[in-house]
Amino acid sequence: MVLLLAGLVLFLGIHSSRMLAPNWRAARMNQWGPLGWKGFYTLISLTGFVLLVLGYSTARQSTGLIWLPPHWMGHLTALLTFFAFILLAATYVPGSWLKAKVGHPMLLATKIWALSHLLSNGTTVAVVLFGSFLAWSVACFAISRRRDRAENIQRTGLLSRDLASLLIGIVLFWLFAFHLHQLLIGVKPFGG
Template sequence: MTLLILGLLIFLGAHSVRIVAEPWRAAQIARIGPTSWKGLYALASAVGLALIVWGYGLAHGHPAALWTPPIWARHLADLLTALAFVLIAAAYIPSNHFKAVVGHPMLLGVQFWAVAHLLANGTLAAFVLFGAFLAWAVTDFASSRRRDRLAGTQYPAGTFTRDAVAVMVGLATWALFAFLLHGWLIGVRPFG
């Protein structure tokens, strides 16, 4: 569990600098340049992610059960993760209604993803992992929306064509992950 927590601190810590230390972040970017900042950010993210995967794998091998998820939780998790993948796709597809309305669909997608996995898993390691991501995504979403309001940020109006692209890309990616990659990479088959 120590490696999992350390990985979460590094990964989510790197992703939280803008939330808790925006002036410091701006000063560092000005001092070392945006390319060096992005390199350090990517390095910290990669190290944190590797520790999360390693730590969760170790903890998953010796699960400490907190609760037994009900059968319906798996079905709801499937629906929530599909929605999460659509929102995450919408973050990268310009001029869609998801981004126009929500502003930060990836952060909302991470929230749906985390809730889905909290519902479907009842172990301590899952609670720590997905609970940490949920807390971070809720905090970052609120912080990002506040920054948008203060800056007067307006996102371009969406089109239904771009919405359809976001939905198709999101659902196709979700299906690929749910039916093939999740079992291969994570060792758990959501549909089998």
């Protein structure tokens, strides 16, 4: 569990720097330049992610059970995660109506992913992992939307661009659900 907690602190911590430590972040960007900051950000993010995966994988073997989710909850998780992948794709599709409407589709995708996985995983380690991501994404989404309103940020997008988000989301969902989830997490979401 120590590796998982360390991974959460690093990964969520660096992703919270704009929200929790804007002056520190700005000072590092000024000191190191944009590329130096991006390199540092990437290094901390990747280190945190690796620790999350290793920590979750290790702790999952000996964790306690808080609740036993019903079998059908896995189907709900898959459906919600499908929508999360579409939102994730919309983050990177320029001019998407979905991105303009949501404002921060990656944060909404993270909220949906974390909640859906929390519902279908009742172990202590799952509650720590998915509960942490859920709390973080709820806070970041609310703060980001509030900041957008304060800065009067107006976004526009074309509904036609969402077709690209949908197609990319479908491909990413299929790739992750049927191949990468088993490889990275050790759990096969569908069958087997």
